[in-house]
Amino acid sequence: MLESIQVLIVEDDFRIADINRQFINRVEGFIVAYVAKTGEEALTYLRGAENLPQLILLDVYIPDVQGLELFWTLRTEFTEVDVIMMTAAKEVETIAETLRGGIFDYIVKPVDFDRFERTFVGYRKQKHLLTTKTELMQEEIDLLTGLQITAPPLQDNDEMLPKGIDQLTLEKIKMILHESDESGITALDAGSKVGVSRSTARRYLEYLVSIKEADAQLKYGDIGRPERKYIPWTK
Structure with a gap:
């Protein structure tokens, strides 16, 4: 069986971050590795991590970065880490750009647990297939x-x-x-x-x-x- 999938939450609103943490802890096979409130904090954590998380739950609106700057930094420096966008941003240009960047899913806030769970269960199945077969x-x-x-x-x-x-x-x-x-x-x-x-x-x-x-x-x-x-x- 796969080990628990480590998740980094990047969310500046502590209330939403806490909800995300609770949601993740309810889905079997996942554990929150760290919660970062800014882009700088997220990058500091990742650059210093002995073991990188497998997944990042990322908001578009982070106070110390503009637009999708943090997203592209993550995709460039940490290509082995997957990204799920969870944001209030609904602009087609933003969604299209993140899709081109290889996100696993794009979830629009506010989200209920059933929708959240479907994404994470689907991600777990994908990881299982990609790590158990040649x-x-x-x-x-x-x-x-x-x-x-x-x-x-x-x-x-x-x-x-x-x-x-x-x-x-x-x-x-x-x-x-x-x-x-x-x-x-x-x-x-x-x-x-x-x-x-x-x-x-x-x-x-x-x-x-x-x-x-x-x-x-x-x-x-x-x-x-x-x-x-x-x-x-x-x-």
Whole structure:
């Protein structure tokens, strides 16, 4: 499993910074490494850090820098650190420039926790894929680049999928399955993570077993009947 992802918050409003800290602490797999109120403080922390954070939560409006000056300094000096913008700035020019700079997401204030959580869970999944594999399939790359946020166009292999199996849900189940590694995942847990029923998740998992992309094992607990868990196919 991945270690906790370290996050640097750059926010001059202490109230918003505290809300951001609380939100981050509520999302599994993340921890706040530091909170900086100015650009100078953020750069001093990063330049002196023994271990850089993996992620920066950045506001556009920082009092001691102009516009996106701090953003571009971060992208130039710390290319290995990812950036999520969280700001009240809605100008198209600003959004376009940060997108060109390679941000993971752009969140407009004020934000509710559900929207915040979706971004951070998506980032965690991306980190998992990029740190546990040496190669990615095209559908995994499409998920990383956001091309399957909406239903994908019909492909030839979509027509060959059995009734009751759609490509988009299948890719989500596959991603959850690969996140589980050797620990495995139950249909109940997979359904909860993807947002489908237990029986639906089981149908997709069994389909992956049938095409040799997953393996099913029985796990015996102290009491009760054995639990069926699914792991990525490794044979």
